[in-house]
Amino acid sequence: MATFQDTLAQWPRERRAEIAARATEAQVLAALEKESLRPEDFLVLLSPAAEPHLERMAQRAHALTLRYFGRAVNLFTPLYVSDYCTNQCRYCGFNANNHLHRRHLSVDEAEAEARVIASMGLQHILLLTGDARQISSPEYIADVARRIKPLFASVGVEVYSMTEEEYAFLVRAGVDNMTMFQETYNPDLYDWLHPAGPKRDYAFRLNAPERAARGGMRSLGLGALLGLDEFIQDAFATGLHAWWLLRTFPGVDVGLSIPRICPHEGQFDVPHALGDRQFVQYVTALRCFLPRSPITCSSRESAFMRNHLVPLGVTRVSAGVSTAVGGRATDGDEVGQFEITDHRSVEEMTAALASIGYQAVLKDWEDPAPAA
Template identity: 30%
Template sequence: MENGKDFINDEEIWEKLKVNSNPEPSRIREIIAKSLELERLEPDETAALLHVKDEELWQEIFEAAGKIKEKVYGRRIVTFAPLYVSNYCVNDCDYCGYRISNDKVKRKRLTMDELREEVKALVKQGHKRLIMVYGEHPLSDAKFIAETLKVTYETKVGHGEIRRVNVNAAPMSVEDLELLRDIGIGTYQVFQETYHHETYKKLHRGLKANYQWRLYALHRAQEAGVDDVAIGALFGLYDWRFEVMGLLYHAIDLEKRFDGVGPHTISFPRLEPAVGTPFYEKQRKYLVSDEDFIKLVAVIRLSVPYTGMILTAREPAEIREKVLPLGVTQLDFGTNIGVGSYSKGAFDPEKQQFLINDNRSLDEGIRWLASTGRITSFCTAGYRCGRTGNYFMDIAKTGKVHHLCMPNAILTFKEYLLDYASPETRKVGEELIKKELEAIDHPKLREIVEEYLKRIENGERDLYV
């Protein structure tokens, strides 16, 4: 911290929101133009966007958000599945279904054998990438998490396997994070929930009540050599404009401290009901409307134009379809967040942290994406080739991610179509591959991808450029 203070200054954020509350259209267009050049915005600029009132200007913001995503990431959409490993928690956060005082939730921590069955069930769907989630509890310490990562990577079914495991877990020490680094952790995800100090203090009890320990969790990860980190806020706990500003300040401080390496992804979940948790019904003041949610996603896209953005199945299908064109890069499908529920094929609200609103299967999700001209990517080659941290930020900030990743997206998409897709999805998917091959403008690269596609058809897997 600096002078005993962290990098979130509540008064400063409110002052910037106040000063920029009536921006001129010409200024907004200048800010949009800056974002289109893939330059991160400053707090005053984001504050101005948050106060746009003219609907025509909002349409320009929405269009710019889509253009930025296409410029950096192309037509790719990365898909993943959340896998909840344990719902034991020592904290007592008002809004969370896993809080220690909730006697309505069924507590469960997976054994290694149960974990293998969960992973097998996900692999059989076609998943290659997971976000594994753990409550804050001695039963889910770093050694346990490391063991679950090892088991997950080792579990295979036929051609299928998990190639990338990201982790959503409690803040850890540098030493614990070094252990996870060595075992092969993917992106480390810690959400601040709310950046507003007073609200954070009011809602959190237990270890999680330490605002700064959580706020600097990803700084410690960077120090430990875990250079792929992810931030997020739970929208609905406090004013949504303040939280967008908090996310920007978080990105700025990470870049300031770690040679330009900010968050790999930003998440923006909305508060949802949970079993035995009346907080949602009482929290009407700060719940975010669909209209404001769409706006805040677009503003985040413009504010940090090169960062990945995750839109989860908390949102209903119709909202995800509206928000997707505004810069989203990652979606989950086939989601079941009850601990131990994938292998049983059951939805048990009493095992869930919150309620899921988009229950489409992975196959249904991929078919929908393909019908909109978007190719689903299962690619993890970038991570295994060392394209993380500084390397990833360099190619993201120069808009080159899709040049490297689109060929590999085609190859992993082909794997899915051959091994898991329904006939309907395979048909639309094969047509999409033809179009994407034609779009590769480098003849030699197209030749390599076509050769690899033939090898995949002949039974080879995990080929990447």
């Protein structure tokens, strides 16, 4: 069976770089007139030739967002249930070598945290753990999901890579979506960034969304951690990955996240910091290429940036965020996975969206099947 890795191999770095370098103004303008874009068009919109046409890209992205999403923006929040991790990712605050006060919530503690979140009115929640299977096992994650599922319309996971059988197990426990950041699609850089730990397996992580789709997840989320590799390389690979999944699993919703690397516990110099202008170019190019796919912008970005990205394609934002384990209903002084920039509450986010003419949506899905 063909995998995304096979498709990505047809787009080696040299080919991507050459197409982007040779892109012309005429190609950019032609891409903006098309109803359906091919990967080549997406690459053109990411190229330096597209930069002078950012305003036109923004207009096109805005029109497409209104067509397919209206003025609705979905709100969600993460729930970190454990920060124990066996990986040594150079860019992550949960790095096993970082001397942190670690914490793992019991199922009762996770429920207490979830009840506080539910009291905010949020109906979409994302469970997060570090990569430590002996502590945060699939069985533990399933137990938490079963316990909190009655409180929410949708429970998702952003955890370590699993097998198809394990994803199916989580689906039976009430989980309906998963997010998996590849971090970078550059295998050589990936190896250097992950010197030890189970996450070091590039291919197993790359193919995780496919296994999740086969396991029954209704929704997948993808993303590269922008700033690790050259902008065009990871930006294109992320969009290509979503495009391939949509064609391979037409019944599955495929969304994208757009995280830029943030400060965290430990030391890591960002090799390819992404400026605001290129960041906006990425969002508008994604919307033009994948007009029906949700785009998520997390609280890594400032309130100013998130407000301005909503009309350009962002359809999902977090609110009332904490990246530390516990702290809402249980005592805890843990360090978060990374520093957030936008600290707005659900009420503040709702008001901010209304002020620019958009409606905050707290619930846009109801799982008809009870958790097993």
